[in-house]
Amino acid sequence: MLKAERVSFRYSPNRPWILQGFSLSITPGERVGLYGPSGCGKTTFGRVLAGYLQPIGGKVELDGKPLPPKGYCPVQMIFQHPELAINPRWTIGKALYEAYQPPPSLLEALSLDLHWFERFPHELSNGELQRIAVARVLDPRTRYLIADEMTTMLDANTQAQLWQVLLDVAAQRQLGMLVISHDRPLLERVCTRIVDWAMEAQTT
Amino acid sequence: MLEVRSLSIHFHRYARGLRRTVLTPVVDLDLKVSAGEVVAVVGSSGSGKSLLAHAVLGILPSNAHIEGEIWYKGQLLTPERQAAMRGRRIALIPQSVSFLDPLMRVGAQVLRAAQLSGKNRHSAAAQRAIFQRYQLPLEVERWYPFQLSGGMARRTLVSMAVVGEAELILADEPTPGLHPEVVQETLNHLRQLADEQRGVVLITHDIQAALQVADQIAVFYAGTTVEIAPVTAFSGKGEGLLHPYTQALWRSLPQNEFIPLPGMQPSPQDLPQGCLFAPRCPLATAECTAERPTMRAIAQNQVRCIHAQG
Amino acid sequence: MNLEVSRSSTLWSRVGLARQRVFDRRRQTLFLIVFCVLCLGVILTGSARAAVANQTNLSERNQAPSWAHPFGTDWLGRDMLLRTWSGLSLSLQVGFLAALFSSLIGLLIGLTAATLGGAVDAFFSWWIDVFLSLPHMVVLILLAFVSGGGLNGVVISVALTHWPSLARVIRAEVYQVRSADYVQLSAKLGRSSFWVARHHILPHIWPQFLVGLILLFPHAILHEAGITFIGIGLSPHQPAIGIILAESMRHLSTGYWWLAVLPGAALLVMVKLFDILGENGRALLDPRTAQE
Numbered sequence: 001m002l003k004a005e006r007v008s009f010r011y012s013p014n015r016p017w018i019l020q021g022f023s024l025s026i027t028p029g030e031r032v033g034l035y036g037p038s039g040c041g042k043t044t045f046g047r048v049l050a051g052y053l054q055p056i057g058g059k060v061e062l063d064g065k066p067l068p069p070k071g072y073c074p075v076q077m078i079f080q081h082p083e084l085a086i087n088p089r090w091t092i093g094k095a096l097y098e099a100y101q102p103p104p105s106l107l108e109a110l111s112l113d114l115h116w117f118e119r120f121p122h123e124l125s126n127g128e129l130q131r132i133a134v135a136r137v138l139d140p141r142t143r144y145l146i147a148d149e150m151t152t153m154l155d156a157n158t159q160a161q162l163w164q165v166l167l168d169v170a171a172q173r174q175l176g177m178l179v180i181s182h183d184r185p186l187l188e189r190v191c192t193r194i195v196d197w198a199m200e201a202q203t204t
Numbered sequence: 205m206l207e208v209r210s211l212s213i214h215f216h217r218y219a220r221g222l223r224r225t226v227l228t229p230v231v232d233l234d235l236k237v238s239a240g241e242v243v244a245v246v247g248s249s250g251s252g253k254s255l256l257a258h259a260v261l262g263i264l265p266s267n268a269h270i271e272g273e274i275w276y277k278g279q280l281l282t283p284e285r286q287a288a289m290r291g292r293r294i295a296l297i298p299q300s301v302s303f304l305d306p307l308m309r310v311g312a313q314v315l316r317a318a319q320l321s322g323k324n325r326h327s328a329a330a331q332r333a334i335f336q337r338y339q340l341p342l343e344v345e346r347w348y349p350f351q352l353s354g355g356m357a358r359r360t361l362v363s364m365a366v367v368g369e370a371e372l373i374l375a376d377e378p379t380p381g382l383h384p385e386v387v388q389e390t391l392n393h394l395r396q397l398a399d400e401q402r403g404v405v406l407i408t409h410d411i412q413a414a415l416q417v418a419d420q421i422a423v424f425y426a427g428t429t430v431e432i433a434p435v436t437a438f439s440g441k442g443e444g445l446l447h448p449y450t451q452a453l454w455r456s457l458p459q460n461e462f463i464p465l466p467g468m469q470p471s472p473q474d475l476p477q478g479c480l481f482a483p484r485c486p487l488a489t490a491e492c493t494a495e496r497p498t499m500r501a502i503a504q505n506q507v508r509c510i511h512a513q514g
Numbered sequence: 515m516n517l518e519v520s521r522s523s524t525l526w527s528r529v530g531l532a533r534q535r536v537f538d539r540r541r542q543t544l545f546l547i548v549f550c551v552l553c554l555g556v557i558l559t560g561s562a563r564a565a566v567a568n569q570t571n572l573s574e575r576n577q578a579p580s581w582a583h584p585f586g587t588d589w590l591g592r593d594m595l596l597r598t599w600s601g602l603s604l605s606l607q608v609g610f611l612a613a614l615f616s617s618l619i620g621l622l623i624g625l626t627a628a629t630l631g632g633a634v635d636a637f638f639s640w641w642i643d644v645f646l647s648l649p650h651m652v653v654l655i656l657l658a659f660v661s662g663g664g665l666n667g668v669v670i671s672v673a674l675t676h677w678p679s680l681a682r683v684i685r686a687e688v689y690q691v692r693s694a695d696y697v698q699l700s701a702k703l704g705r706s707s708f709w710v711a712r713h714h715i716l717p718h719i720w721p722q723f724l725v726g727l728i729l730l731f732p733h734a735i736l737h738e739a740g741i742t743f744i745g746i747g748l749s750p751h752q753p754a755i756g757i758i759l760a761e762s763m764r765h766l767s768t769g770y771w772w773l774a775v776l777p778g779a780a781l782l783v784m785v786k787l788f789d790i791l792g793e794n795g796r797a798l799l800d801p802r803t804a805q806e
Contacts, residue, residue, distance in 0.1 A: 160458075161464035161466070164462075182383070186458040190458075
């Protein structure tokens with residue numbers, strides 16, 4: 001179980017709190033939707049949960065232990081802007097294989113084109129880059145995924161394509177997911193449970 | 205008001221080493237916008253929708269080569285006319301605050317936009333009036349862009365575009381990642397501008413946003429318009445939609461069936477010979493792959509598909 | 515296909531794209547090759563001819579530019595084209611050495627400050643500020659004087675004064691790339707910090723370093739000429755451009771304009787070429803612009 005216990009965060013002591021005592025837990029196979037407007041701290045929470053930011057107060061635990069500081073992290077994140085999450089100086093192939101060799105079946109499911117592998121990120125559309133970013137973190141060692149507004153910048157068709165693949169993989173491997181979005185119909189479609197950010201933040 | 209006739213854009217660029225390739229991100233694109241109308245241009249990223257705006261404004265990079273015609277109020281747009289009109293007659297509402305100068309006060313930037321659009325003598329008054337119209341408090345004048353909230357930033361960008369006498373507004377992806385209320389507000393502003401007899405082009409990948417304000421929706425695929433349909437056609441199971449791609453797009457929305465169409469949009473580096481959608485089309489026949497279909501008017505729609513029937 | 519033009523540009527600079535510079539990789543590569551050949555040529559042939567350039571011929575004194583002597587001759591009858599040539603060669607060598615040392619110092623300090631952070635960063639940042647706030651020429655003269663003048667003095671003083679701006683750029687670049695999503699993700703994918711530095715950070719710094727090096731070149735050459743001109747640089751036996759200009763000053767009032775104007779113009783052209791090279795090198799090394 002991935003658990004955030006009363007986490008608080010702010011960037012520096014003279015800035016306002018972005019998170020204050022927020023708790024959430026995700027069990028394997030569960031897909032939790034985090035609903036709320038943009039700019040309210042959902043992304044910061046996602047980053048804390050994935051270990052990108054260290055909480056100032058409270059703790060994040062994976063099966064009762066803190067996240068590993070080194071080595072492959074079982075909690076992975078998919079970002080809103082794929083063009084910022086892939087090194088612009090690398091070829092697509094290098095970026096895709098950074099962690100592991102994705103199986104051909106996965107590449108096919110994501111309709112990844114082998115011709116892209118020699119190209120640079122700026123030659124592909126954001127929809128194409130996001131497929132690469134998704135394939136890259138579906139390493140067998142991944143147990144939890146944080147999808148932060150993953151398809152906000154993409155068209156409806158690409159969005160549905162990416163989610164179908166992710167839902168398949170998540171069901172097969174019993175992945176736990178946190179889906180951060182401001183799109184209610186999407187959350188209702190893909191999640192097993194929805195948490196309303198505004199309500200939660202008030203009650204805690 | 206604005207009419208784009210079979211516009212194609214080619215880019216010459218370098219592949220590995222010194223080999224050159226040609227990209228064609230926009231192919232035979234047709235579009236018509238009348239005064240008082242919001243036309244939404246909907247398509248995935250890389251479908252050429254932003255390039256359309258750049259082509260109308262004449263701000264494509266220097267390695268672009270353009271074919272086809274763009275007419276504005278009965279005049280053929282030439283690079284000189286475009287230079288004279290952009291920011292004055294034709295204005296752009298860009299994507300985000302990052303298009304504002306971070307080191308210049310907001311008021312000064314709107315004022316500058318007013319001056320550039322020819323309101324030299326009354327520009328200060330125009331700027332005040334536009335702030336009032338979009339409910340920007342007076343002190344915002346003295347703020348810098350980073351101090352603006354998401355909603356204020358949108359309103360500032362809209363103010364800059366319409367502080368002059370622009371008759372045609374191009375809004376390039378004005379809504380993604382915004383608070384739903386701000387999205388609603390931005391869309392309402394576009395609607396108001398159209399109701400004042402301006403022409404508005406809303407470029408977006410978000411069909412749901414487009415549905416809220418548009419009169420017509422032009423669906424882009426691989427650099428061309430596959431269908432232009434009235435907004436009312438996007439309802440129910442999409443019976444009013446005639447192109448297979450538009451139907452698939454409608455079906456793939458999470459509140460509809462959430463079923464994606466398999467495959468990918470073709471790369472602008474190697475477009476198919478015939479219909480651009482043929483490789484993914486369930487209806488494709490030999491005829492489709494032989495020749496590119498032209499736009500046909502069927503009922504209230506315009507469709508680029510030989511199989512479409514009213 | 516990110517043809518949707520970078521988001522960071524402001525609205526007005528974006529409008530300015532219509533008149534943006536014409537960048538063509540073939541032309542740039544050709545320019546690069548021709549330029550490198552030219553520099554190497556000047557360096558090699560110039561130093562070989564240093565002896566010839568110092569030969570006097572009193573029967574051909576103070577001649578204005580002609581076909582036989584395109585840059586004219588000086589008061590000792592030495593051919594000014596030969597002298598300019600070998601002077602440029604010397605200047606290029608000195609400039610290269612000084613720029614190389616200087617940019618290495620900049621790289622080292624920038625990298626150390628950014629990777630170690632904290633007090634180390636504060637210390638180096640303070641040093642950078644100190645160097646940037648001191649008048650360039652004064653420190654340069656002082657250092658050249660202390661290190662005993664001559665070739666060594668020039669190289670040491672130029673190398674020790676020109677690193678701060680590059681160090682600052684590299685420090686900022688390292689900070690920026692370290693906070694990028696793709697670098698943070700790399701660590702989460704199990705990559706060691708050494709691997710991240712080698713595959714993410716260095717490839718990002720490398721073009722900045724190279725461009726910085728090239729842009730330091732003209733500075734180094736000009737300052738070499740500067741301190742040589744005021745007499746604490748190279749010795750009069752070495753026909754550096756600075757020496758040529760200093761000597762010609764005495765003859766300017768007599769109307770022998772070619773003694774100063776032509777070698778000076780040659781220096782200017784060389785420096786300007788380096789500037790162009792540096793500016794275009796940036797576009798050439800970035801995969802996003804390299805394809806236009």
